[in-house]
Each structure stands twice: as structure tokens, then as C-alpha cells.
Amino acid sequence: METLLNEEDVQTALGEVRRFARGAVSSNVERPEHPLPRHSLEALVSVATEAGFIPDASDEPTGLWVDLNDPLGPTLSARTLETLASVNPGIAWACHVRAMPVWLAGRLNRPEALGERETVVPLHGCYGLGRAALPRYLAGAELAVDDRAMLKDWLMPAQKDARRVVHAPAGFDSVLSPYFDGDSVRWIRQPIGALDPLPVGPTLGLDEVDAVALASSDAGIPLGPENPEEARNVFAEALAIQSLALVAVGLGCLRHARDLAREQAKARKQGGRSIAHHPAVQSLIGSADSAVAVVDALLDRMSDGPLRGSRVGEMFAIRADAHPLLCRGATDALQVFGGSGYMQDVGMEKALRDSQQLRLMGGTPGDLARFVAEWERVR
Amino acid sequence: MTPQSHLDGFLSAEHPLSPRGLFANLPAAIRPVVTPKLATVWEQDTAALPRALAHARRRYRGFAERELRDRSLAADLAPHPKPGEVLPSLAALLKTAGREGMLTDLLPRPLGSASLGSYRYPLVWTQALRSEELARVCGGQMLLLSAHSLGVIPIVFAGDLSAIRRFVVPAYRQTMAGDPHLFAYAITEPSAGSDAEEGHGASVSQPNVVAKRVSGGWSLQGRKIFISGGDIAKSITVFASLESEGIESWTCFLVTNDMPGFEVVRNELKMGMRASAASELAFHDVFVPDDHVIGSPRQGWAINRATLNASRYAVAGMAVGLAQGATEAAIDFACRTRLAGKSLMDFQEVQLQIANMMTETAAIRGMLWQAARKAYVARQDRSSMCKFQCTDEAVRVVEMALELMGNHGTLHESGVEKIYRDARLTQIFEGTNQINRLAVIEDQQEHFLARIERN
Helix, strand or coil, X not given: CCCCCCHHHHHHHHHHHHHHHHHHHHHHCCCCCCCCCHHHHXXXXXXXXXXXXXXXXXXXXXXXXXXXXXXXXXXXXXHHHHHHHCCCHHHHHHHHHHHHHHHHHHHCCCHHHCCCCEEECCCCCCCCCCCCHHHHHHCCCCCCHHHHHHHHHHHCCCCCCCCEEEEECCCXXXXXXXXXXXXXXXXXXXXXXXXXXXXXXXXXXXXXXXXXXXXXXXXXXXXXXXXXXXXXXXXXHHHHHHHHHHHHHHHHHHHHHXXXXXXXXXXXXXXXXXXXXXXXXXXXXXXXXXXXXXXXXHHHHHCCCCCCHHHHHHHHHHHHHHHHHHHHHHHHHHHHCHHHHHEHHHCHHHHHHHHHHHHHCCCCHHHHHHHHHHHHHHC | CCCCCCCCCCCCCCCCCCHXXXXXXXXXXXXXXXXXCCCCHHHHHHHHCCHHHHHHHHHHHHHHHHHXXXXXXXXXXXXXXXXXXXXXXXXXXXXXXXXXXXXXXXCECCCCCECHHHHHCCHHHHHHHXXXXXXXXXXXXXXHHHHHHHHHHHHHHCCCHHHHHHHHHHHHHHHHCCCCCCEEEECCECCEXXXXXXXXXXXXXXXXXXXXXXXXXXXXXXXXXXXXXXXXXXXXXXXXXXXXXXHHHCXXXXXXXXXXXXXXXXXXXXCCCCXXXXXXEEEEEEEEEHHHEECCCCCHHHHXXXXXXHHHHHHHHHHHHHHHHHHHHHXXXXXXXXXXXXXXHXXXXXXXXXXXXXXXXXXXXXXXXXXXXXXXXXXXXXXXXXXXXXXXXHHHHHHHHHHHXXXXXXXXXXXXXXXXXXXXXXXXXXXXXXXXXXXXXXXXXXXXXXHHHHC
16 A cells, blocks of 8 residues: 655655755766766766665665655655756756656556666657647547647657657667557657667757667557557656656756855945845846746646646646746846856856756747647647 | 648749739739849848948858858867867968958958948948858857957057057958967956946946056056957957056057966856857066057047947847847758658748747847948947847847757757857847946936936
8 A cells, every 4th residue: 555645754855855966966066067977977876766766676666756646746756856956957857867767667567668777768759749639639639630640750750860859878778669559659668779879969958968869660569558548648647747857957957046146146246336236136136036936836836736647738838938937047047147157167057058958858838838728629 | 752832821822812923913013013022031131231231241151151160060069279279170260261351351451351342331330240140150150250350449449540550450461361360359357347348337346457557668467357269369458457546547458468477377168159268368467568558548448438339239240140040040940850741841830930030030130230320430329229139139039949949959960059059148248238238328318317307
């Protein structure tokens, strides 16, 4: 029988995450201008896994996305990511990337889905969010021929050079890919050799995680689910988890940037006094403060109660506005620093790049807004 | 495969309801008035320029495509060189740019490379066209080439013909011969960022670089930071306060990099515009002879402000170019990417986004050209309006391009993530956009005071 978390459990667990973030993580990322060596990332992830923050393939995993049926489970996972991201968003995202395959294998009740080494779950297709076809499918509406073609091509593109871009841990050997079989979104376990992974070099943000571009292939072992309703729920839940993760990491990132901007405003003098007294600077910091407060409330809303696929529309609606707010806050926080904000050793430019990267992953605000319009129309 | 006759949601040009066909049937007298020629926005805009500037614009574009395009992504990824060093590919670019007159166009031929025809129009307009076309292809290389001009402008604005003859003309000759002699402009100090760019802050600021009177000249002591191109410049226009005085005593000194006591301390690790370094410069009792004072002692603040009033047009031009580059990259992506059997360009949401990007870019270009075409006197209010509006809007356009490309836009190879990093600097340098907003008010304050008095 599942044990229900209580508020005290959550606070205790978050306290441990905080100690890990401010200790081991923080000491590894003191110089934002130097990317974290991959071996250091691997070591941190190992420590986080041993500490129970990231689930592993054991019979009784603990950590991110494990207790999602518990009313406080989504809160614990989201705030764990936010806490880690407030020290380093890339490391927080790397933890999420490790946790997703474990959640999916458990959700599908297919423990063999996990590879011998690392496994990756690419959720977004080759471009966008499957336009209006995805909300229709997830809402259980009737699909037209064009919708089926869209979902099929979105998740497994036919265009020869179309590739899905994913974040992947070093040494990953398999991919759990969603595909549309003409009726439902189901999952397939694909060996990495079938997908011709290409390193894509640096990306706008999240320097700590590597991105690869995957070719399209239908080779692999089907994982189900067979039941169409269940298939719909699993995919919707996966998208909802990803939304929660993106907003949580974005919020942690902005908290850090806002705090740095506050310190800078206190310390820096221009015009003969601390810049904290200049209305121009107050407006910039106020913008970051306001974004933190609003997105914090939105994250509470997103993680309130057990996670259900039926809430994916709400999750997307919140993301559509949360990310532009987070980016606005990050760019305003950077502006407080003037020229030094543009320099890598200060850390503000990284916060802005990370915020922008998160805005563009898993559906952009425009994709999300159009999803919500169709979702609300058909459900 | 049959060529596509029209985008989804539109009619082909041959359709009976297409205006293009219908206009052809109107009376011959009215036909030329209502039937536009097929032309891209760039062609339309270039055709609207005076002949000399249209020619310059085409030349800048040709140079940028030929010399900057292929170097752009590699120069961005390369590790920052040590102070004084320059990547071999960028060294070659500087030589070519010098020979082709891209580094010497502040003076007319034969002293420099500007055509006499271009002097019929404000210099800032030509400079804005140049920075737009270069930035459209690569923000970093544009800055590498443009920071040099910024270093020369104070000498021109000092109205010191002797200094132009002694310092600029020989450097230009050397540059046009393929041996670039670069200049840089040094105002920012560790404790004076915005204070070096607006009067109220300057009036209470504690100067860092101080010039002490010594026999036959001045001894400079202190540090300047974030100096674009300061690492490879042979000549630097350095603004320093006189001993025991404030910024009101600022004097412009021409410092050469071989003067004893001059040191390039380090190059910053920047977010973008990485083909051009931002350097910290130290002056350890650098002796500067009297004949290296540009203008007269205590004229530096005026020269600085006049320089900024001119250079802010060029920064606005950079922003327009970066927005244009992002728009074109997004269009290219939309035309080559297919989803469910259709080009992305067929999707209405993509069409709307591209129309927005094209229009916002056209709007800031229109604002800039409108102001620059009359800027025989570079007014602070107009140049600052252009600077903050164009740069803020350009960043929004680049964000739209990123959004249109989704996670593909985040890849370095897309080019747009680089444009975003490059564009973000334009909101900061040449005065933050907050300082530029206040500059508009400063220039108009007499009018506001008069209205307050009336009330």
C-alpha cells in the first residue's frame, strides 16, 4: 500500500535537496564561465541517485516523478528541480532527463524498457507540438486523416534529414520513443544504433547537458500500451511531467538571477549612490521579482494534487505564459549589471540563455497557446 | 514534382481573383500606379535610397556575404584569443577589409575610402547602413570592423585637423595597403559604466583613469574596461580626468599600444559578438606627449558626448541588421522544413510570425533611416530614441525567430541562437537602454521646464 506523503515529509526531503544543491552542486559550478566537465556531472548525478533524489532501476525507486499519485508527489518533484536549478539549471535538467525513463518504464509496467546503460525519452517530435492534431488526440476527439498524418510525421518524421533534438546523458544506449500507429501514441524501445545520433554541438543554454539529433526509424521493440485510453493517458502524463519540469527549472533559474541582481544593485554605485535607489534599476528588479512571484504561484497550481494526464491543457496554458515571464525577468535582471552582465564570469548571461532554452523546449509558447485553444474547443 | 503554385491559404498569381492578374487588365494609364514590380523588401528599400547610398549598401552586402558569412559560426565558437592575438581567419579578414576600404570610410578619397558622393548625406546614415549589412551576416565580425571607426570618430569630432593629418591619415594609408592599423575608443571604467555616458552621473563620479601633468605631456594612470577591440588596436582614444578634477575635466588622449606602461590586462569572456574582444586596459604611468592630446585639455567630455550621439545610430543599424538576419534565417528554415507533407511556410501560424518579423524589422529600419537622413547634426534625443527602440525591438524579432524554429533554433548551427547572443549586447553598450531613455529627456528638458513654468 502506498504511503501518503505529508507536508513534513516534503519539507524534510527538500531540506536534503537544498543541502546537496548548496554543497556538492554549488562547489562544482562556482565559475559559470567554465562549463561543468562531464565527469563531474556524472559524479553529481551518481550522488543524487544514491541520495534518492533521482530514481534508478531498482524495485523501489525514490525521487523525481516517483510519487505522482500522491497529492504531494508532484510538489516534491517540482520543488526538488527548482531547488537544484536555483544553483544550476543544467544540472537540474540532467536529473530530470535521468528520471524520465524510470518513470516511463514504471508507468508502462515494462522494467525491461530501461537500457543496460542510460536511456532517453524524447517527448517532442521533430517540430512544434503536432499542431491541432495533438490536442484532438489527447482530448479523445475524432481524428481526421490529416490529423493522423500529422501525428505520425511529427513523432517519426518521413523527411529524410528531419531529426529530433534531445538532451541525452553520456553513453546512452537506447531511446524510448513515442510513435503514432494510426490509432494511438504508443512507445517503442530503440537501440541507439538505429537512430544514428549526431552530436549537435553547443546549444543556446543548459551547457551542462549534451544535445544530440536523432534520425527517424521505426526499428525497435514495441512497449505498448495496448489499451487506447491508457496510451492516451500515458502520453498526456508524460507531457504534463515535462511541463512541470520545464517551469520548475525555469523558476529556479530566475530566482538565482534575481538574487544576483539584488546583490549587484546593493553593491554597485552610479550617479553617486547605490543603483538600488535608481527607479530604472528598481523597475528591472521589480520585473524579476514579479515574474518569480507569479511563476511560483503557477508552479503551486501545476503541482497541486496527483498528476493526471487530463490536466495537460492546464499545464500547457500555464507554460505558455510562464516562460515569457521567466525570460523577461531574466533579461531585466541581467540589465541591472550593465556591461558586466554580458560577461560569462558573472553568471547572468547564462541564466538568460538557460531561460530562453527552456522557453523553446517541448513546445514554444505559441505552440502551447494553439494547443490550448483546440484542447478547450474539443474536449 | 510539380512546382507549388501558391502557399496554403493563398491564391496563385494566375487565379482570377489574384490582384496581380486583375491589375494587368486595368487601363494602361493607371496600371503603373497600382501594379508594383516583384521585389523583395531589401530591393524596395535599396531602390528608395539616394544613388550613392544605394551603391554603398549593395557594396556592404556583397562584402558581408563574401567575407563574413563563412567565418561567422567558427569565429563565434573559437576560444577567445589571448590579448594582442587575433584568429588567423580574422586577421585575414582585417587585411581584406582594409584593402577594400571598409576600415577607412570616415575620410574621403584619397585620404580615406569614402566617395565624395556619400558626403552629400549625413555620415551617420552611411555608418548605419554599413553596420546593418555587416551585422545581418555576423554581429561579432561587424563589431571587429566597427569598433575601429568608433575609435577614430573622437579625432574627427575634435575638429583637430592636425590630429587627423598626423594620426588618422597615416593609419588609413597603412590600412588601405593591407596592414590594418586599428583604433579603439576607451571611456568605460570599473566604477563608471553609465556614469561615463550621462551628465548627472558623471558630475558625481570618481574618475579612475587620471592624467597627471608632467614635463612635455601627461602621465596616465588607471584602468579602462570593456573596450571593444582594445586588445588589437594600435591607437586608442582614451578619455581621462585631469589630476584632482572630475569628469568635467575629461581630456581625450591618443595612446598607442607601444607606449611604455600600456597593458592589455585581459579579454573578457563574452556572451556573444565573440569575434571582437572586450578588453581591460591598464595605464601604468603611461607618458602621453602634449601633441597626443586630441582637441584641447578639458574638451573630452564634449567630444565623448558627440561621439556617442553619432555612434548610437550605428548601434541602431546593428540591431536592424541582426533582426534582418534572424528573419531571413527563420524564413529559410520555414521554407526547407516539412511537416506532414507540407512546407512550414504553408502553415498560417508560421506565415503570421514571419510577417510580424518582417514588419517589425521594416519599422525599426524606417525609424532609423528617417532620423539618420536628417542627421547632419547628430542630435542626442533622436540617436538615443533610435538606439533603444531599434535594439529592444530587434531582440524581440530574434526571439520570434527562435520561437518559430523551436528547439532547432537553440542549436548553434541554426545561427539564430548566435544572433540572439549578439543582439543582447546592443541593449547594453553605447549606454544601456535605460540611460538612452533618460538621454531623450535630457535633450528635451528645456521644453519640459518651460511647460512646468507655464503651469
